[in-house]
Every structure is written in structure tokens, then in C-alpha cells.
Amino acid sequence: MTGWHLDDDALRRYVDRTDGLADGASVEQHVMSCDACRTRVNGAVQAEAAIDLAAVWSRTRDAVEVPRPSVFERLLRIVGLPPHEARMVAAASAFRGVWLIGACVLLGFATLAAVIGNGRGLWLFLAFAPIVPCLVVGSSYDPRLDPALEPELVTPYPVLLLILLRTIAVLALALPAVVLLGLVIPGLAPFVWLLPAVGFVAVVLAASTWVSPLRAAIATSCVWFLVVWRLATRAGSPETVLQARGQVVFLALAAVCFAVFVVRRRQLRQLRPWR
């Protein structure tokens, strides 16, 4: 038994094996003759072993229980979304089924357009391509497709942020897909669908403050089909819609509708927020 004892730092370095050879030998010599310090070293070593065991067990359970991120979720992380926000966006059921269906429908019409040729095929593509993103956005908030809505609603996570995240995710994925598909359609610039698609998504968001998002998306699609049908029977060429003047109209539509959505966000129908 000696008159001095290991201080906490020396003990920690000894247990962690981060002390030097001489210091380690000195501590070891002391511990052999000091009951109090030996007890402290034992306690520290056991605590460390217990912590390590807990950490290993936790990592093991994580490996088994924590679901692997889906392809869509990994894609969202790649484009810069933090992991927890990527998970929240990817959790919407709409991104699992409806997105796939939407992409297939679009691909089908693109193929059809290419097969039919430059006339009616283009009108078909023009009718369907811009509404796919708005239908996916609309179905992102439908309780039949996202049945976890009620628990989502009463959490502190801002509903508006959730809506915008999902909408941006839809646009980020849908628009490049539409552009890529547009590349295979002869006779039109691949980006001409961009502004109509953005405009319709904004219409759905704004209309969601009066009616359910899915109804808004369906109504918007019907109106668009009607417009395309009227133009097809009168003008005879899709170029009419896609001229610069038409694009400005879609841009203005997007701006106005988004402003309406922001102003009326507390009246969102499907998410039933506090009025």
C-alpha cells in the first residue's frame, strides 16, 4: 500500500492503453500493490467491456432490424437530401406503387407516340406527359395510398415542409424522366414538357386547399385533356401549345398557384390541419 493513488487521467490512459511503455509499467507496478487502485482499474475495465458489448449488440440489432434504404431513398440521399428527410419522402406509399405505374404509363405513351409517328402520337404524348408528375403529387397525400397520414399529422414535423419535400422529390425524378423520354420523340425539344408539368403540380398544390389533392390532380388532368383535344381538333399542330407564348402562360400559372398554395396552406384539405 502506498500513499498516492492513480489520478483519473492516468487510469483512463492505462485502461485505454494509450499511455507510454514506462507509464504503463509504473501504473502496473502500483496497481499490484494498491487495492484501491486495482479496484478502480477493474471497475473501469468492466464498464468499458459492458459498453462495448452493448454497442456491439446494438449494431447487430441495427443490421437485422433497420431496413435497408430503397433505391429511391438512396437516390434522394445522392442528390443531397439528409438521410432522415430522404426516409420521410420515400415512406410515402405513392412513391412505391403509383410512381412506378405513372412511369410505365408515360413510357407506354412515349412508345405509342414513336410508333404512330409525328402527328397524333405527339398529341398523345403532349396530353399525358405533363400530368404524370401532378398525379403522383396528388396521390402522395391520399389516405388510401398513404394510410399513415393521421399519425403523421399530429407530429411536430411541419406539414408544409413534408409536402414540399415530396413534391420536389417528384419533380426531381419525374421531370428528368419526362425529358429523357422526350428525347425519343421525333420533332420536339425534350424540355418543352417541363413548364406545363411544373404548372400542373402548382395547380394541384393550390387546389388542395379546397379539395383533396387526388381530386385536384384528376380534375387538372381532365381539364388538360380537354384543352389538348380542343387544340388538336382546331390547330392541328402541337407546336401551338409549346411556343414561347404558351410556355410563359405555364410559368405564370405555376407562380400564381404556388403563391395561392403558400397563402392558403392552413386550409389543406387532405391533411386536415388546424384551421
Next chain:
Amino acid sequence: MSTASMSLRDVGRRYGATRALAGVTLELHAGVTGLLGPNGAGKTTLLRLLATALPPTEGQVRVLGLDPGTPAERTDIRRRLGYLPQEVGFPRGFTAFAFVDYVALLKEWTQPATRHAEVRRVLEVVGLGDLGSKRIRAMSGGQRRRVALAQALLGSPPVLILDEPTTGVDPEQRVTLRTVLAELARTSIVVLSTHQTEDVAALCERVVVLDRGQVRYDGSVTELVGRAAGRVWLADEPDPAATVSWRTGTGRYRNVAMQARADVDHVEPSLEDAYLLLRGGAAESGSTVEASL
């Protein structure tokens, strides 16, 4: 008013022309309060009002001293709230762990290590510790209900609103859940709606009976049961004087009547007897039942 409480003052809620709640005034403190009432009595509407899922059309609601009508205060309430809705849909393909983890994210548990530990804790609490990686779709109804309950228990919230938490749950698990809720109710306000009077009798010190959107009874369980003393008896035949009468497993009839009887084989009344008596009185005399008992 104590800040650790919830209060409703003359609260009403309409859905178009339908009045779901009218003139409800309640003060709720730590402990378990049971909500009883027939279908369509307004129980779910009341719980949704308390859970900030729905605004009242009349009156004033305060949760933990905060006004849910103010966005910042509403968010603050939601940070301290656990809510189990009557029906919970689960995103397709989710495991129990993934679903509770998703709700934990929405509840601002952003650190993966602490979040995963909390998700495991609540799954253990509801008896699903070993089923975290099982797909919810492959689970039984009772197990799904427990997954939904687990998300409400995240963070041991000071306010817990539960709409029929034990529906489909087996008796053994119900006893376990009662223990969990009783423990939580030492410091938290727990409000649960149920059709299971035995859950209320075993768990709640206070019971609120709703009927047609109005409070018919608000008081202790023992007091309500005590009101049925002398009004419940067994007989070989259904008694015409009884308000309610049914054949028991022994073959004798259990009779519950508004008027006390002296010359019959009395039995200890249960909460169910007292509730039926209250309901029977409501059917006969509208809102004057409480006074008549």
C-alpha cells in the same frame, strides 16, 4: 389552471349539419381517464380534438396550458403528445421497426443511435421486441394494434391519447399494456377510449361517459359502480322490471334495473352493469339519467 393538465370549455364540434360534440367541459390531470360511450357518441371526435388532429367549432381547448389554435403552441403540444388513432394505416412493405422508426423521425428523433434505441424500447414495451423485423402485413390484428400503440409511446410523452388501444389484443397482452399505461400515468395524462369496460375498471380512476355528443357522467369509477348497488341481481328468468337482462354462463339471468330491489338475489355490480344502467336511463329519459340514479 395547472399547466400539467388539459381542459375543454364548452367545446363543440360540427361536421356540416351534424353535431358530434356539444358543450363539453372537462379538466384532465395526470392519471388514466377512460372514455365510455356507444358508437357515434363523440368519443373519437373528442380524442381528435385533444390530439390537435381537429379544431373545435365552438369553445376552447388547452393542452398543457397551451393553445392548439396557435401554430407555434400547437407544434409544442405535438412534441409532448402520443396519439393512437382509432384506425392506423401502415405504409406498404414496412416492418414494425421501420414504421415506428418513421414516426420517430417525424417526432424529431434525428440521431439514428438514440432513435433506434427508443424504437426498440417501445417495441419491447408492447411485447414486440423480437418482431421488429417482421413485416406488418404478416402480423395479426392484435400485433398491428400493438405496433400502432408503440409509436404513441415514443419518448414517454406527458400526454397520451389512445383510441381503443386494446382492440384485438389478447388477454395476456392487455394485462401487460394495462401495467405499462398505469406506470406511464404516474406522471402523464392518459386518456383512453374503449368499449372494454373491464379495461376502464382495471386501469382508470376516472371515467367520462359520452352520449350523443354530451357528457352524461364524469367521476370516479367506484362512484359509478356504487350507483348500481342493489340494482343488479341473478334470477332464473329474465325480470320484466329490469332495464337490461341477459343469460349468463351458469344459465341464470343477470338483471339490471333502474329501481333498487329488496327481495332478490343481489350480486356485486360491475362497471358494465353501471354503464348499462346509465345508458338504459339515457334511452328512457334523455339527459336526466344522472339525477335519477
